[in-house]
Amino acid sequence: MAIKVLVVDDSALMRKKISALLADTGDFAVQSAKNGIEAIAMNQEFQPDVMTLDINMPEMDGLTALAEIMLQRPVPVVMLSSLTAQGALATLEALALGAVDYVAKPDGTISLALDQIERELLTKVRAAAKARLRGGAKVKPVSEPLSLRGRPGSSSSPHSGSVESEAKWNKLTTPVIPRHKRQVKPGAEGELEGLVLIGVSTGGPGTLEQIIRLLPYDFPYPVVIAQHMPAAFTGPFASRLNLLCALEVVEVGQLLAVERGKVYIARGSADLVFTNRCGVLYLQPKPEDPQFRWHPSVELLGRSALECCNAEGLIAVLLTGMGDDGAEAFSRIHANGGRTIAESEESAVVFGMPKELIERRGATLVLPVHKIAQQLLHWACR
Structure with missing residues (x-):
């Protein structure tokens, strides 16, 4: 028909x-x-x-x-x-x-x-x-400072107004990181306990909003996102996410040191890789690599993370999208001791990329989008 x-x-x-x-x-x-x-x-x-x-x-x-x-x-x-x-x-x-x-x-x-x-x-x-239809976003940008957004007592806190609820909110959003936590990279200065990679394509902006806006201001891992988009779109997208989220969201248009408390969006019409300089982890944009079909390439981002970081400290999330971008690299992260999440078919707008990760037996967990932020908090704050 x-x-x-x-x-x-x-x-x-x-x-x-x-x-x-x-x-x-x-x-x-x-x-x-x-x-x-x-x-x-x-x-x-x-x-x-x-x-x-x-x-x-x-x-x-x-x-x-x-x-x-x-x-x-x-x-x-x-x-x-x-x-x-x-x-x-x-x-x-x-x-x-x-x-x-x-x-x-x-x-x-x-x-x-x-x-x-x-x-x-x-x-x-x-x-x-x-494609699976998802309801339109109901989140409105807020005007309060990033340092306050999501904290107990702020207007955007879902539990404000109750001492008991505020205590529960503190318990949820205040991470306790053991001193023996595995390090993402060597070096005594600026060590990171972990790193979150997210790859996404069709249906990605709405999906990312649902996840990133639920991460608290004190989420301990940097988050690096490769969303298939042209260059004209990723800057406005980063700005939009920055208004909706407690973490600071930036587009990577130049060499940047990777820091806690930040979400990094790969610039469109280019690729993004990690590099180690004097023991410090950086993100570096580079021209599109012709061996990869989609850009910014999730596959290339994942491979460079494996080269620069200990796999055990990596969390890799593959979300909605056509094709198989990132499935191979994220499977390697899983095989080398990292943790991975594939978005489930029940919530994926297009179940292509996460399906590839699942079929390669590279997914630690398969979760609907509304459970992914909670799982990231559990792993990062454990």
């Missing part, structure tokens, strides 16, 4: 070209809409299996339409976004509202732009048609 796709774009030429691209495969039944108002109506009438949705449209823009669609009849949506700072922010908002994925449109004429993204668009529409 053909996959029903609704193409939503205010450009008649773009609607025609995308519709033809999909229809010519023989796998899709395609209809189109020219704005958000039509998209909402046709979502009910045509009942598509998946939708492509432009952000900038007259009468009703893509974000407004997406919010209404997810309320009335949720459907997997692939956003079409420009490679600009404004386009990146709008795309991240769309992903928070429940969109499955996005395709970034390069600058240039419509024909040239579509030629450059044909393969990606087809791949992501096919994947979205099979």
Whole structure:
């Protein structure tokens, strides 16, 4: 049976070209809409299996339409976004509202732009048609200082207002690290007790928000994330996470020493590796390595962690995404004494990457997304 796709774009030429691209495969039944108002109506009438949705449209823009669609009849949506700072922010908002994925449109004429993204668009529409829908984010940015967010008595603490509850919150979020804890790397100065690696692709922004926002300000391990994204998106994404989380979140655009209390996002359209300098662990961006298909490469990040760190101190988490990026390296981490988590099928938007880790017998645990932060706390604070 053909996959029903609704193409939503205010450009008649773009609607025609995308519709033809999909229809010519023989796998899709395609209809189109020219704005958000039509998209909402046709979502009910045509009942598509998946939708492509432009952000900038007259009468009703893509974000407004997406919010209404997810309320009335949720459907997997692939956003079409420009490679600009404004386009990146709008795309991240769309992903928070429940969109499955996005395709970034390069600058240039419509024909040239579509030629450059044909393969990606087809791949992501096919994947979205099979994706598991997740509810839109309900977290609002907070204005209180990072040093206070999540602490007992702060407005964002889920247990504020009760002495008994505050004690429970302290017990949960205050780590006790034994002195004999294994070290990630040699060297007397700046030793780290452990390190968390996270690899993620399709469906990643919403998934990461659910995990990172639950880690307390005193989480003892640095967290390093490789999320498949273009360069224009990772900076705004890091800024968004930084508003939502108690830990400081930064994009790695230059050589940085790895520190506790920080979450590092690999810069898009590049790769990220670890390096040891005089006994201190650093993160270093580098140009995309052509031997790896996806970037920032989770596989390369995992391999470099094994070269620079003791595997026993590593925790590697493989989340939702297409393909197998990171499965081999994370399996090696598991085989060498590290601990690994694969996101379970029940919560993964796309069960590709974590499935590969499970099938290679490289997962210490298989967990739904809502249990992963708790497990990281248990391992790191044990």
